[in-house]
Amino acid sequence: GENVEQHPSTLSVQEGDSAVIKCTYSDSASNYFPWYKQELGKGPQLIIDIRSNVGEKKDQRIAVTLNKTAKHFSLHITETQPEDSAVYFCAGAAGNKLTFGGGTRVLVKP
Amino acid sequence: DTAVSQTPKYLVTQMGNDKSIKCEQNLGHDTMYWYKQDSKKFLKIMFSYNNKELIINETVPNRFSPKSPDKAHLNLHINSLELGDSAVYFCASSQGTINTGELFFGEGSRLTVL
Numbered sequence: 001g002e003n004v005e006q007h008p009s010t011l012s013v014q015e016g017d018s019a020v021i022k023c024t025y026s027d028s029a030s031n032y033f034p035w036y037k038q039e040l041g042k043g044p045q046l047i048i049d050i051r052s053n054v055g056e057k058k059d060q061r062i063a064v065t066l067n068k069t070a071k072h073f074s075l076h077i078t079e080t081q082p083e084d085s086a087v088y089f090c091a092g093a094a095g096n097k098l099t100f101g102g103g104t105r106v107l108v109k110p
Numbered sequence: 111d112t113a114v115s116q117t118p119k120y121l122v123t124q125m126g127n128d129k130s131i132k133c134e135q136n137l138g139h140d141t142m143y144w145y146k147q148d149s150k151k152f153l154k155i156m157f158s159y160n161n162k163e164l165i166i167n168e169t170v171p172n173r174f175s176p177k178s179p180d181k182a183h184l185n186l187h188i189n190s191l192e193l194g195d196s197a198v199y200f201c202a203s204s205q206g207t208i209n210t211g212e213l214f215f216g217e218g219s220r221l222t223v224l
Contacts, residue, residue, distance in 0.1 A: 043215030101155040
């Protein structure tokens with residue numbers, strides 16, 4: 001089955017700096033890669049996603065890139081703000097199954 | 111209006127007891143899920159139902175039994191609770207299959223087994 005690895009597990013950045021989270025996946029049949037943000041005490045919430053026919057997607061301060069050949073994808077957050085502090089999960093979907101990475105705890109220091 | 115609501119939010123119980131967690135979605139979605147999040151934050155699929163039919167049943171002990179009385183509800187019953195069952199359980203829903211779009215999660219039910 002699919003295996004999704006996510007790095008780093010924790011990331012501390014200064015407010016205004018950029019944050020980058022990287023994921024790799026194992027199943028070449030995976031074709032959908034969402035990113036979820038989980039705030040304390042809440043359920044994960046979708047922030048951006050990318051499909052395998054696209055290499056890059058941007059939405060305001062967040063962007064995702066996908067390299068299908070290398071089987072890796074990344075989340076980039078620019079101009080980080082304190083409200084970006086949360087746990088972020090990447091995921092890969094093949095068929096009916098969505099497999100999550102282990103999560104990255106992001107702390108934005110004011 | 112809460113889109114995916116699950117109850118209870120907190121559950122503390124003794125080993126060996128049986129407990130249930132209820133989930134309801136008012137989004138009109140066809141597919142509902144149960145995920146387990148352990149203390150290290152790993153999120154793992156347990157079950158998925160599409161229009162009341164079981165479509166994903168991961169390697170979960172058969173002490174866990176999901177029930178979907180209709181497509182807006184998916185409940186989770188756990189028999190003979192063990193210490194290792196302590197986790198946060200998330201219900202989620204989506205329109206269609208997993209890779210057609212967004213999963214909407216509930217706020218989670220924190221289960222503590224003593």
